[in-house]
Amino acid sequence: MKKVYICKSCGKVMKDAEDFSGGEIGKDYCSNCTDEFGYRKSYSHIIKDTKEFLIKHLSISEEESEKMALENIARIPFWAQKEKIMLSKKKNCNY
Numbered sequence: 171m172k173k174v175y176i177c178k179s180c181g182k183v184m185k186d187a188e189d190f191s192g193g194e195i196g197k198d199y200c201s202n203c204t205d206e207f208g209y210r211k212s213y214s215h216i217i218k219d220t221k222e223f224l225i226k227h228l229s230i231s232e233e234e235s236e237k238m239a240l241e242n243i244a245r246i247p248f249w250a251q252k253e254k255i256m257l258s259k260k261k262n263c264n265y
């Protein structure tokens with residue numbers, strides 16, 4: 171059975187070499203989530219990209235698209251984990 175690769179950043183299924191970061195099968199991230207040097211894009215960058223995509227394809231407002239982008243990204247384990255870490259750090263500051 172062929173191994174299924176899922177981008178750890180956006181959750182996209184990667185099949186062909188061109189789907190992978192740097193065109194290399196087996197990479198953790200897809201080509202969408204990395205720049206041309208294979209570095210993972212930042213959280214804000216992915217939110218921005220998702221927003222632009224949603225505005226373009228669903229013709230919704232900036233506000234709506236931001237909400238959707240944030241909801242979307244919260245479902246991805248990689249970012250959900252990050253969010254938890256960020257939240258726990260915030261808590262530590264407050265209490």
Ligand SMILES: [Zn+2]
Nearest residue numbers: 177180200203
């Ligand atoms: Zn990705």
